Amino acid sequence: MNLDFSDDQKYLQSEARKFLEKENSLKRNRDVLDNKCGLDEELWKKIVAMGWTGIRIPEEYDGLGLGHLELCVVAEELGRALAPVPFSSSVYLFTEAIIKYANEDIKKDLLPKLVSGECVGTLAVAEDLLAPTEDNIKCECKDEKLSGTKIAVPDAAIATHAVVVCRGNAGIELRLVDLNSEECKVQIQENIDESRGYFSINFKDIKSDLIGEAGNGWELLQTILNQAAVLFSFEQIGGSQAALDMANNYAKERYAFGRAIGSYQAIKHKLADMYISITLAKSNSYYGAWALSTDSAELSVAAATARVSSTEAFQFCSKENIQTHGGNGFTWEYDCHLFYRRSKLLSLNIGSLATWKEKLVTGLEKSNLANSN
Amino acid sequence: MDFNDTKEQAEFRAKCRNWLEQNAELKINVKSDKKDGMVGEEAFLQAAKKWQMKKFDAGWAMLHWPKEYGGIAATPIERIIWGQEESQFSVPRGIYEIGLGMAGPVMMQYASEEQKARFLPPMAEGKEIWCQLFSEPSAGSDVAGLRSKAVKDGDDWIINGQKVWTSGAHFSDYGILVVRHDPNLEKHKGMTFFFVDMKSPGIDIKPIKQITGGSSFNEVYFNDVRIPDSQRLGEIGDGWKVAITTLMNERLAVGDANGADAKEAFEWAKKQDDHGDPLIESKAVRESIADWYCQANGLKNTKLRTMSALSKGDTPGPEASITKVVSANKLQAIGNFGIDSIDMAGMLKTDNSEINGFQGAWLGSPGLRIAGGTDEILRNIIAERVLGLPQDPRADKGVAYKDIPSGSN
Secondary structure, eight states: OSSSSSSHHHHHHHHHHHHHHTTTTHHHHHHHHHHHHHSOOHHHHHHHHHHGGGGGGGGGGGSOOOHHHHHHHOOOOOHHOOSSSIIIIIIIIIHHHHHHHOOHHHHHHHHHHHHTOOOOOOEEOOOSSSSTTTTTTTEEEEEEEEEEEEEETTTTTOOOOOEEEEEEEEEEHHHHHHETTEEEEEEOOOOOTTOOOEEEEEEEEOEEEEOOOTBBBHHHHHHHHHHHHHHHHHHHHHHHHHHHHHHHHHHHHHEETTTTTGGGGGHHHHHHHHHHHHHHHHHHHHHHHHHHTTTTTTTTHHHHHHHHHHHHHHHHHHHHHHHHHHHHSSSSSSEEEEEHHHHHHHHHOOOOOOHHHHHHHHHHHHSSSGOOO | OBBOOHHHHHHHHHHHHHHHHHHHHBBBSGGGTTTTTOOOOOHHHHHHHHHHHHHHHHOOOTTOOOOOOOOOOOOOOHHHHHHHHHTTBBOSSSSSIIIIIIIHHHHHHSSSSHHHHHHHHHHHSSSSSSEEOOOOOBBBBSSGGOEEEEEEEEEEEEEEEEEEOOOGGGGGGGGEEESSSSSSTTTTSSSSEEEEEESSSSSEEEOOOTTSSOEEEEEEEEEEEEEEEEBBEEEEEEHHHHHHHHHHHHHHHOOOOOOHHHHHHHHHHHOOOTTTEEEEGGGGHHHHHHHHHHHHHHHHHHHHHHHHHTTTTTTOOGGGGHHHHHHHHHHHHHHHHHHHGGHHHHHHHHHHHHHHHHHHHHOOOOOOTTTTOOOHHHHHHHHISOOOOOOOOTTTTBBBBBSSSSSOO
16 A cells, blocks of 8 residues: 655656755745736746656657656746646646657657757647637648637647647548748637646647647546646645645734734634645645556546545635735735636636536546545 | 555465454445444444454454554555455444554553553553543634543542534443643643543443434533542643644544545436436536545545555655545535435425435535544644644733633633
8 A cells, every 4th residue: 555656756856856946936926917918938948858748758859768757846936836837737738749649740740849948849729718619619620731819829829839729521630730921820818827828829820739639638638637636636635735834834923912813713623724724725736646646437426525625725725825814915015916816717727617527427427436435 | 656565565465364254254335334423322333243253363453552561563555455345245333443542552651560551451452442632612623622520539630611523422431531730821731631441430421413313423421430549641731732643543544434425426327317318418427526536536546645655654745644534525426416306396305225325424514524633733734734824823822721712711
């Protein structure tokens, strides 16, 4: 019985934490937010130099050839530090899609460049102000040329490539496009957490390469999102824990009516509930990490379980952290809002809470997992 | 990460399994086995005694006890493995926990050699059942506020007062007891710990009828009950110190709320009609089931993390402290869902076992939110011991017990 990370993985995590603390990641998050520049290029370059972009990329393509578990522990630290970098877009979504579904030529071309930072990738799904479904995707591909408009695409300005969900002759397909090409227009979109950049992309007859099987794109997308859900859940528990730590410190320092506010049960119970939500999320994320790392048939249910509890934990902890800080928590000056913003970004980026609860129950209906409790 | 036993654990599990298969029957339905739980009926008692004796003879009765007292000094992970295996068999469990888990270890630490020789073997063999006499009508969450009196009289102590919430008092042979020997001292300093023969003259036991209609607890009255000083455990005034070690064991023992869970809600919703459609198609129901599944799985995986630490010989983190708060509230919500799902008929007692399960959960869950530490006390414990938040200012610190405001003059 070992639902835990190895000593080597824990070491990697503590090194990642030290690095991000030394780099003052939270301060960088705030600067990016203030300047609306979408990312911190200097921090991103340093992260690339550390080799993190190649954690999962096999050695034959210049990567470190490590597993998903190593990526999970790094994700938790990036989440804790609210790192303003395109790591999740390029690594959890794009690189993972290439590793899993791209042909050998594309892998040989792109994977080494994703390690070195020469290439950065993203995933383009949403098109309108509603949840994307297999039936409402409008972007179209004819004779390898893709046209249409995507919105809320993360990190598209620095990204050199994107995997785009579109409609082909045989149904939904995933297609790789070069974002530096003339046939696409990338425009920044104002958003709620501007420590990260969101963009619309208009494609007009852009050349594209099929990734994976034609017509089966929606199912491939679900697998990519399930894998990413586990990795994002680690970012979410990192962020939740940081928000709880912040609230906890403040509750001990701030006095009202002659005593630390943390000595009042109204505050204690709030913080205990934050701890409870994080513990549930963490345990479910560990289970998700196991399912991800072993390519288990349980992945879709395990990922949805991790996703739902971690989304709930981060949203709860970040809002109650503001509440614990009182009026100070509502100011731009205090860091509370940085966590609040990021919790919302992470709760939507690969689909809302309602979407994932529905995926969870659908998964239970398909499997026999509910019976194993 | 993996979910497999180590070689030693697998061997131990096989040993447990092998013996159980030869000596007991597998349960048909894990959640509604009639022999499970605390039942006071004579037939159940006899069956429980027989099973305990059988375990004793084969060396399974008190695994965690040190070798000198007949145990095998089992590691926590071995106890968990035994528990996992035993719980799959239809055997009467649940009446020896207080003896083997609380009274036994206290006796080993504080009783005389003679007393240990007299009391530990029948405790282990299951011939004598023990109960715990701590809570009082005016001392629940604040159990150190207890007021039952002990007055020294020659070589004896005379006990007067009332205990409450005593599980199994009516079929217990002995009890461990904390009482106040000096109300002039501060509250935590004026207590002393004893063990007492439950058949002593002056002890009067009355069952408490719970909101479920059942009675698993008692009120225990003490009227001039004599206890020899030789049955004192620990020094005079050390009562709280001795009690707190046993309470720690209880907080660990009170875990998951048994009863209808996410799985039962899910299975029911697939069968039940909702205005012409299957209930499982309701969006609200799907969201609730997702929430309960995440909680249930979160607790299950939390337990696995605790076991992982134990299995490596590490001390587990405080994660397990969330178990009862989450599971008791989940049980209440699921019970409520099940009853409401049959609309106007939800009030009726029926012969449908699933509905009975939901109604039982709804009626029983309020007790689980209180027993072994209320939701509020458990949140205080998480806040103070895990998160390091300061204690509330207290009106009872540095004050003689008799001067502490009690709301009753």
